[in-house]
Amino acid sequence: MAVLTEEQVMLREMASSWAVEQSPVTAFRRLRDSTEGLQRGFSKDHYRQMAEMGWAGILVPEEYGGSSFGYLGLGLVLEQVAQTLTASPLMLTAGVGVSALMLGGNTHQREQWLPAIVAGEVIVALAVDEGSRHHPERIECQASVCEGGWSLSGRKAFVLEGGIADVLLVAARTEQGVEVFWVPAVTEGVIRHDRHMADSRNCAEIELRQVVLPEEARLAELPGEQLLQRLLDCARAGAAAEMLGMATQAFAVTLDYLKTREQFDEIIARFQALQHRMANLYGEIELMRSAVEAALSAIESDDDDASLLVSLAKATACDTLNLMTREMVQLHGGIGMTDEHDAGFYLKRARVLEAAWGNASFHRDRFARLCDY
Amino acid sequence: MTAAMNDKQIAIDEFRAEVRGWIAQHFPASLKGKNNAFAAIEGGVPLSPDQEEWRQAMGEKGWGVPTWPAAYGGGGLCGKQAAVLQEELANAEAYNPIGGMGVMMLGPTLLEFASEEQKQRHIPPICRGEIRWCQGFSEPGAGSDLASLRARAEDCGDYFLVNGQKTWTSGGQWSDWCFALVRTDTSRKHEGISFLLIDMRSPGVEVRPIQLISGASPFCETFFTDVKVPRENLVGELNQGWAIGKRLLQHERTNLSGGGGNRVMPSVSQIAKFYVGVDEQGRLDDPDLRQRIIRHEMLARSFRLTAQRVMRDAKNGGVATASSILKNVGARITQDRAELTLEAMGMSGLGWEGDGFNEKELAATRLWLWGKAVSIYGGSTEIQNNVIAKRILGMEGE
Ligand SMILES: Cc1cc2nc3c(=O)[nH]c(=O)nc-3n(C[C@H](O)[C@H](O)[C@H](O)COP(=O)(O)OP(=O)(O)OC[C@H]3O[C@@H](n4cnc5c(N)ncnc54)[C@H](O)[C@@H]3O)c2cc1C
Numbered sequence: 030m031a032v033l034t035e036e037q038v039m040l041r042e043m044a045s046s047w048a049v050e051q052s053p054v055t056a057f058r059r060l061r062d063s064t065e066g067l068q069r070g071f072s073k074d075h076y077r078q079m080a081e082m083g084w085a086g087i088l089v090p091e092e093y094g095g096s097s098f099g100y101l102g103l104g105l106v107l108e109q110v111a112q113t114l115t116a117s118p119l120m121l122t123a124g125v126g127v128s129a130l131m132l133g134g135n136t137h138q139r140e141q142w143l144p145a146i147v148a149g150e151v152i153v154a155l156a157v158d159e160g161s162r163h164h165p166e167r168i169e170c171q172a173s174v175c176e177g178g179w180s181l182s183g184r185k186a187f188v189l190e191g192g193i194a195d196v197l198l199v200a201a202r203t204e205q206g207v208e209v210f211w212v213p214a215v216t217e218g219v220i221r222h223d224r225h226m227a228d229s230r231n232c233a234e235i236e237l238r239q240v241v242l243p244e245e246a247r248l249a250e251l252p253g254e255q256l257l258q259r260l261l262d263c264a265r266a267g268a269a270a271e272m273l274g275m276a277t278q279a280f281a282v283t284l285d286y287l288k289t290r291e292q293f294d295e296i297i298a299r300f301q302a303l304q305h306r307m308a309n310l311y312g313e314i315e316l317m318r319s320a321v322e323a324a325l326s327a328i329e330s331d332d333d334d335a336s337l338l339v340s341l342a343k344a345t346a347c348d349t350l351n352l353m354t355r356e357m358v359q360l361h362g363g364i365g366m367t368d369e370h371d372a373g374f375y376l377k378r379a380r381v382l383e384a385a386w387g388n389a390s391f392h393r394d395r396f397a398r399l400c401d402y
Numbered sequence: 403m404t405a406a407m408n409d410k411q412i413a414i415d416e417f418r419a420e421v422r423g424w425i426a427q428h429f430p431a432s433l434k435g436k437n438n439a440f441a442a443i444e445g446g447v448p449l450s451p452d453q454e455e456w457r458q459a460m461g462e463k464g465w466g467v468p469t470w471p472a473a474y475g476g477g478g479l480c481g482k483q484a485a486v487l488q489e490e491l492a493n494a495e496a497y498n499p500i501g502g503m504g505v506m507m508l509g510p511t512l513l514e515f516a517s518e519e520q521k522q523r524h525i526p527p528i529c530r531g532e533i534r535w536c537q538g539f540s541e542p543g544a545g546s547d548l549a550s551l552r553a554r555a556e557d558c559g560d561y562f563l564v565n566g567q568k569t570w571t572s573g574g575q576w577s578d579w580c581f582a583l584v585r586t587d588t589s590r591k592h593e594g595i596s597f598l599l600i601d602m603r604s605p606g607v608e609v610r611p612i613q614l615i616s617g618a619s620p621f622c623e624t625f626f627t628d629v630k631v632p633r634e635n636l637v638g639e640l641n642q643g644w645a646i647g648k649r650l651l652q653h654e655r656t657n658l659s660g661g662g663g664n665r666v667m668p669s670v671s672q673i674a675k676f677y678v679g680v681d682e683q684g685r686l687d688d689p690d691l692r693q694r695i696i697r698h699e700m701l702a703r704s705f706r707l708t709a710q711r712v713m714r715d716a717k718n719g720g721v722a723t724a725s726s727i728l729k730n731v732g733a734r735i736t737q738d739r740a741e742l743t744l745e746a747m748g749m750s751g752l753g754w755e756g757d758g759f760n761e762k763e764l765a766a767t768r769l770w771l772w773g774k775a776v777s778i779y780g781g782s783t784e785i786q787n788n789v790i791a792k793r794i795l796g797m798e799g800e
Contacts, residue, residue: 161677161748187749225756226749227767234758292547302784351741358615358774362545362782363570366614366775373615373771377752384748390690 031101031322040102043082044109051078052115054371060116061229069193070231071116079110079119080149088127093143100124100263104270104325111274114374116230118152118190120267126153128263129198133209133248133256142196154194155264156185156212156235157257163387165200165261170237172201172208172247179247181210181218181240189385191233192223199237200257208253209260210246217241228378262339265386266324269339269346272382273321276314276350279357279375283307286361303360310353317342317349337399344392347383354379417483421490428459429496436497457499461530466500467509474513474521475529503573504528504535506657508581511650515597515638524579524599537654538568538582538600538624539647546785548583549592549644553626555584557640562586562598564606564629570779574609574622577602583647586640597643599635600626616771617754654780655725670695670739674746691745698738705731726786726794733777740770 033041052075060066065073079085087103089095107120126146130139145151157165170183181201191197197212197219212219218240224232248256284307287298297303324342327335354376358365365372387395430452449457460466463477468484470476479487491498509528512521527533544551553566564584571580580600587594600607606629611619638646671686674695679687686692705728712724743766744751751766753759777783791797 161750163748222757224749224758225754227752227754227771229754232749291543292545292550294547294550297546300784302787355737355774359777359783362778363540363775366778368613368615368617370615376615376771376774380744381749381752384745384752388745388748390688390745393690394688 031326033101033105036098037102037105040098041105041109044084044106045112047078047082048110048113048115051075052110052113054113054374057114057116057374058371066116066229070229071118071190071193075115076117076119076152077149079117080147083147084119085123085149086127086143086147087123088131089143089147090131093139094147095127095143100266100329101322101325104266104321107267107270108274108277108321111271112278114275114371114378118154118193118231120271121155121190121194121264122146122151122153124267125155125198125260125263126151126196129153129209129211129248129256129260132259133250134211135245135250138211138245138248151195152190152193153196153198154188154190155260156188156191156197157200157261157386159184159186161186161384163384163391165257168200168202168207170199170201172203172210174203175241178241178243178245179210181212181237181242183237185235185237187224187226188233188235189381190231191235192221192231197235198260199235201237203247203253206253207257209248209256210242211248212237212240212242212246226381228374228381230378230381232381258336261386262328262336265343265392266321266328266339268382268385269321269342270325272346272350272379273314273317275375275379275382276317276346276353279350279353279372280307280310280314282371283357283360290362306356306360310356313349313352317345320345337396340387340392340396340399343387344389344396347389347392350379351383351389414482414486418486418490421487422494424463425490425494425496428456429494430456433496435495453499456496457531460499461532464529466498466531467505467529470509470513470525470529475526500529500531502531502534503537503581504533507537507650507653508535510653511581511646512637514649515646517637519634520599520637533579534573534577536571536574536577536580536602536624538571538574538580539651540570541567542569546782548647549595551583551585551595553582553584554588555586555596555598555631557586560633562631562633562636564598564600564626564631566626568624568626570612570621571609571624572621572779574602574624575611575619580607580624581637581650583643586643590641592644593641595643595647596640597637597646598631599637600629600631601635604629604631606630614772615774616768618768618772651781652725655729655786669699670742670746671699673743677746677748677750691742695742695746698735698742701731701738702735705735726781726789729780730777730783730786733783736773736776740766740773744770 056072060072083096084106086095087098087106088100090097103124110117110119123146127143130142142151146153157168159167159169170181170185172179172181181199183201185199188197195214197214199210199212200207201210218238220236220238222234222236224234226232251259287303287307288296290297320342324338327338357372357375361370361372364370383389432452433456464470464472464475465477465487468477468479468487469481472478505528509525512524539548541551541553553564553568555562555564568582580602582598582600583595584598585594586596606627608625608627609622611622613619674686674691678691681687686695709728712728747763747766750759750763753764753767755764
């Protein structure tokens with residue numbers, strides 16, 4: 030485990046008890062079964078509470094009302110709240126959205142948007158992919174220069190939190206190459222189509238029909254390609270932190286079950302075949318934790334090998350959570366197959382996060398390329 | 403070729419022609435290319451008039467259960483003829499409309515253990531696909547350790563009084579009858595179990611559907627409260643039901659392991675090409691996924707070869723020991739296929755309902771989730787491994 034500062038430990042503990050007390054899995058279940066859940070896939074009330082605790086501003090400098098805690102701190106919170114499957118746009122807003130403004134935005138944009146993000150009033154989503162698989166190099170969405178700024182046209186597929194976002198970070202192709210645009214969702218020409226995913230979380234397809242934006246909508250402080258990579262890495266590491274939380278919790282729930290379920294006149298935790306399975310998972314999750322924490326720290330300190338570590342983290346997270354969620358169902362037997370049990374929630378959410386921003390195969394390949402292999 | 407072999411070949415060819423003609427005459431064109439694989443999972447969907455007609459035609463012919471004795475309504479075919487029938491059905495893009503637990507599990511068990519009256523009464527309706535059976539084995543406290551079951555059947559002379567709960571009863575809400583293992587002697591574990599046939603419409607039977615992670619509710623909790631079951635519905639001797647139940651589970655496994663050889667589902671390699679794309683040489687554009695898909699398809703291939711080899715050896719009692727291996731590998735293949743399909747489809751394979759997904763994509767999500775059950779029911783993968791280690795490898799401890 031990374032050596033945490035006292036403040037980071039406190040932050041983690043605060044997030045952990047909030048998740049357990051205010052946002053247990055039963056809350057997610059209620060949300061899923063409610064009209065609000067069906068329409069929006071997230072709980073407004075939970076997100077408001079999170080913002081009140083300062084989590085939306087974890088990366089935001091103090092001058093804009095944030096706490097400037099850094100990416101590892103954000104990762105700790107994400108891990109904790111994901112343990113109980115809290116449905117919130119925290120990762121994309123506080124992680125990716127804030128990073129977009131800090132890395133690519135100008136002072137004016139920061140002043141305009143950061144305080145609102147800190148207050149939990151603005152939700153941000155990342156609109157990169159245009160098909161069902163992650164291909165950041167295949168962006169066809171067009172941004173052309175027009176009077177007073179830019180005009181964007183194209184389609185973005187499966188934008189997570191896209192239906193509830195107030196701002197969309199849109200990757201689009203200009204004559205100079207790919208750039209990232211700050212697109213308020215209310216802008217004329219932005220049309221959203223809800224996508225009802227297996228994980229019951231928010232997702233939308235975004236249509237951009239000649240969306241006219243001011244000149245500064247292009248986040249210009251970093252070269253576009255570089256900014257896009259940085260933002261994708263933020264999303265990947267954030268997702269990996271959530272996946273770590275899910276894996277930890279899936280493991281704990283399963284272990285608990287094995288210690289209580291009796292068959293053949295003993296608790297099934299006594300069976301060596303199952304002991305070995307759990308021992309193996311335990312080791313895998315430890316490896317996952319190291320990789321995830323290293324990636325978060327590398328993003329925080331802007332290390333040269335941040336991308337490499339992010340790919341390591343995301344690939345490891347995908348493989349480990351995939352295995353953990355399969356084992357969770359299997360080791361619960363029939364009960365794990367029922368909707369009444371939580372195992373299915375973890376399984377479904379896991380696959381969505383696996384597919385988002387590059388699956389294990391994508392990141393193995395990227396890792397290899399980054400090693401010039 | 404000897405003259406005898408030649409005659410046999412001629413007979414088979416003639417049979418093939420007959421089958422082909424019969425299918426052409428009776429199989430409704432509207433059902434071409436469809437199959438009832440998904441209906442079998444979801445259950446409870448009423449048959450369309452064409453489906454009903456096809457079921458009746460196959461039922462009367464006995465070809466839904468081609469190798470069962472004609473005396474009880476089966477097809478009375480030999481293995482070779484049955485294979486021809488299957489091939490011809492596939493060629494016509496037709497399917498066998500008669501299935502379910504009656505065919506898969508109960509029928510063969512009754513043929514082996516039931517009295518003549520029981521066979522006469524219960525087998526013909528199974529052959530015609532008229533009666534739906536469900537399996538009342540598992541209980542909340544008796545899953546892998548099935549023999550610890552507690553649902554009680556009290557011997558009251560000409561009837562049994564059944565009280566207790568079963569669970570995970572697949573199709574319980576749509577079934578006419580249930581074959582159940584019940585406790586008739588509380589002083590002994592395996593030797594206190596009997597095999598009973600219970601009419602699901604008897605007073606005191608109550609079912610409560612359970613929802614699966616895939617959204618459907620194809621199974622139930624089943625409650626029995628003072629249910630009177632006539633003594634004539636006891637199969638085999640009193641307290642001798644465990645051996646019958648075990649035999650039935652063997653049939654279940656053998657049938658379930660079909661999953662791995664199931665050709666009805668499109669191959670992952672084809673699906674993946676569509677979603678992932680190919681390079682200039684026509685190879686999948688994701689080398690890592692390509693390797694894993696091919697590993698999967700090669701496994702499926704050797705699985706089918708093994709299944710065929712086992713069938714050949716069946717006469718030597720090979721099936722019994724192989725059923726555990728085949729069930730495990732079959733389950734793995736089914737689940738790998740679903741996971742790989744999902745991975746290839748990306749987000750399109752993770753839709754739940756509504757716009758933005760086609761039917762196949764939505765089905766892929768549901769099948770993936772549902773498929774997690776195949777390594778749990780019919781004796782979990784872990785239990786099969788225990789069986790292999792203990793019974794086949796003799797690794798029983800002290
Ligand atoms: C979709 C579905 C349909 C079903 N349909 C029917 C039906 O129609 N009729 C019916 O009677 N039943 C049915 N079942 C029940 C099924 O047979 C049981 O779920 C199965 O026997 C496992 O029992 P369990 O669920 O109680 O799990 P448990 O026995 O509690 O097992 C939990 C976990 O422990 C493992 N385990 C248990 N014992 C050992 C051991 N000794 N060594 C190593 N590992 C062990 C298991 O493999 C599993 O991973 C169905 C189940 C499902 C999921």
